[in-house]
Amino acid sequence: MVNILNINNIPDEYTIDFLGKANTSYLGKAAGSDKVYINIDRILPGSKSAKYHSHTKQEEFFIILSGYGTLRIDGEEHLIKKGDFVAKPAGKGIAHQFINTGDDVLEILDVGTKEYGDIAYYPDEDVYYLSDENLVFHGNSKLSTWDSEPNK
Template identity: 30%
Template sequence: MSQSEKEKSVAVIASEAPVRAKPSNYPEPFASRMAGREKRRLGELFGLRNFGVNLTRMIPGANSSLRHAHSRQDEFIYILEGHPTLMTDEGETVLAPGMCAGFAAGSGNAHQLINRSSADVVYLEIGDRTPDDAIVYPDDDLQAALDDNGNWRFEHKDGTPY
């Protein structure tokens, strides 16, 4: 299928969608902690603007993200394969295929997935794109906010930029 035919597709095989070119938006030393995670930006393929959808694969030992909480954007995950450990303020929960979890904007409940198993984990992550979002990372010297162009601006917790 040519590139122009792919652009006109109304449906795709999700696992064949292109892998996101940039593995992580985090600055170093945090970006390298995302090794072993690959995202396929499914929402981008269809020009979705109000919410994003990623098909994410994590190899054993990989993390989904740094543990974080959004001020204005909701997030939802649905496990397709594997048994990741969900880390939240309540503690650890081992998930299985068919399980899902949601994280309401402004709840302050920081979350992340860790693949502590010996097999790959595959899940869908869905999040909205509400402007003026900010992210806190309680375990790291990091905070983020969306700039006027929709790009994340990363800072130390004291406000100095990375």
């Protein structure tokens, strides 16, 4: 079945609000996409798109639809504005986050691959998130006596 929808009339169940500071419309999910996600993220002035993070398997592409702000990516900050776009390859440890430093809503088309087994890493907090398992680990809880030798 093919779902033809209009961007100005996304069913409510496909838009999520984040504390009144941002929201995401899940266009790909609404249309029935299996292998890629297509979202529109709207970030209010002074707010952030997500915590600063990277992915082990998920590749992403972003284009700024309106507004301006700051893209924090790979340890640097870049001013971004309407029409700018950037790709974030998978598995290279490139952390990223959008910050609305402007006066209007920052609207971003966010497209990426859906990857089973993807691990998100949040370097500011040294936290790992295994989304498929909904498990979170702190990097400080490293084991100093464990090794992979099965015959000890």
